[in-house]
Amino acid sequence: xxxxxxxTRPGNVVLTAVxxxxxxxxxxxxxxxxxxxxIMIASLAAMMLVGGGNALNDYNDRESxxxxxxxxxxxxGLISADETLVYSRILLSAGLLIVLFGLAxxxxxxxxxxGTITLISYENKxxxxxxxxxxxxxxxxxxxxxxxxxxxxxxxxxLWMFGLAFLATVAREIVKDIQDLEGDTDRFTLPARIGIAxxxxxxxxxxxxxxxxxxxxxxxxxxxxSNAYAIGVSIxxxxxxxxxxxxxxxxxxSGQKKIKQGMGxxxxxxxxxxxx
Numbered sequence: 001x002x003x004x005x006x007x008t009r010p011g012n013v014v015l016t017a018v019x020x021x022x023x024x025x026x027x028x029x030x031x032x033x034x035x036x037x038x039i040m041i042a043s044l045a046a047m048m049l050v051g052g053g054n055a056l057n058d059y060n061d062r063e064s065x066x067x068x069x070x071x072x073x074x075x076x077g078l079i080s081a082d083e084t085l086v087y088s089r090i091l092l093s094a095g096l097l098i099v100l101f102g103l104a105x106x107x108x109x110x111x112x113x114x115g116t117i118t119l120i121s122y123e124n125k126x127x128x129x130x131x132x133x134x135x136x137x138x139x140x141x142x143x144x145x146x147x148x149x150x151x152x153x154x155x156x157x158x159l160w161m162f163g164l165a166f167l168a169t170v171a172r173e174i175v176k177d178i179q180d181l182e183g184d185t186d187r188f189t190l191p192a193r194i195g196i197a198x199x200x201x202x203x204x205x206x207x208x209x210x211x212x213x214x215x216x217x218x219x220x221x222x223x224x225x226s227n228a229y230a231i232g233v234s235i236x237x238x239x240x241x242x243x244x245x246x247x248x249x250x251x252x253x254s255g256q257k258k259i260k261q262g263m264g265x266x267x268x269x270x271x272x273x274x275x276x
Contacts (some may be wrong), residue, residue: 003073007058007084008051008091015264016050016144017043022267023148026274027157035152042108042151045099046144049112052091053119053140059084060123064187068180092116107150115143130189134173142166157274160217164266167210168240171203172259175243179252200248207244207259211237214266225276232269236262 020043025032032039058065062074062081073079096116100109118136126133142162149155177189178196191199214233221229243258 003078004087006073007055007079007087009054012054013047013051016046019144019267020046020148020151022271023145023158023161024152026145026161026270027149027154028152029274032152038103038105038151039148041102042099042147045095045102045112046147048091048095048098049116049119052088052095053116053123055084055088055091056119056123059088060127064180067182092119103151105150105153107155108147111143111147111150115140115147128187130177130187130193131174134170134177134190137173138166138170141169157220160213160220161267161270163213164210164217165263167206167213168259168263168266171206171210171244172256172263174199174203174206175247175252175256175259178247179256200244203247204244207240211240217270221273221276223276225273228276229269229273232272233266236264236266236269238262239265 021039024035024039024042028035058072058074059081061069062084065072066075070076074081074084096109096112099112100106103109118140122133122136122140126136142165145158145161145165146155149158174190177187178191178199181189181191181196190202194202214237215230217233218226218230240259240262243255243262245255246252246258247255
């Protein structure tokens with residue numbers, strides 16, 4: 001894969017575009033077709049911002065990645081650190097400019113700007129502070145849905161997705177910190193501060209709150225939509241529960257992957273219910 005593409009982590013970039021479209025659909029329903037151009041512009045901008053953020057992450061993690069992720073472009077020698085930094089700045093700047101000048105509604109730009117500032121703060125300082133960094137990542141993950149709702153002028157329905165994405169992402173980030181504990185000698189992560197067992201306890205609490213919130217969201221649907229959402233989100237919660245159990249058993253890689261998969265299924269449950 002071309003190193004410039006690999007730096008953006010294309011899977012995450014595509015998932016971001018899907019999240020923008022999904023959030024827009026959850027908020028606007030059948031009226032989504034009235035905002036086709038706006039959603040395309042917003043999706044492109046979000047993809048560039050996420051890609052730029054991932055490139056910046058690779059730049060800042062270039063030393064620890066020699067042990068944790070040696071196949072990434074910088075430690076693999078496919079691209080220099082300086083080139084990566086310039087590339088990330090171009091993507092971040094382009095993403096903000098696209099949403100600023102491409103959309104008449106400026107609320108999405110405000111969310112994008114706050115998200116970008118949070119991203120840079122995370123990479124430069126918050127990441128090393130452990131839980132504060134995890135919270136920042138959780139906010140950025142959830143903010144995608146608020147951003148999408150603002151694109152179609154109705155962020156209210158996406159508040160549920162913001163809450164679920166925030167909680168589940170923070171939980172997943174803690175598990176990822178446990179996974180990378182040996183290589184992250186330069187980061188004061190939660191597992192490094194309080195140990196693996198207590199970190200898993202915090203993860204469990206976050207997931208329980210997320211699961212509870214997911215079921216309270218049933219009230220915004222009715223009839224067959226309510227039943228479809230309940231079934232879908234139950235499946236999502238089971239997947240995340242399996243992930244948490246895997247993490248408790250020491251398989252942290254599988255654990256954080258399952259939590260991410262559960263988040264994806266929860267998003268599909270919202271989409272399905274919104275369409276019924």
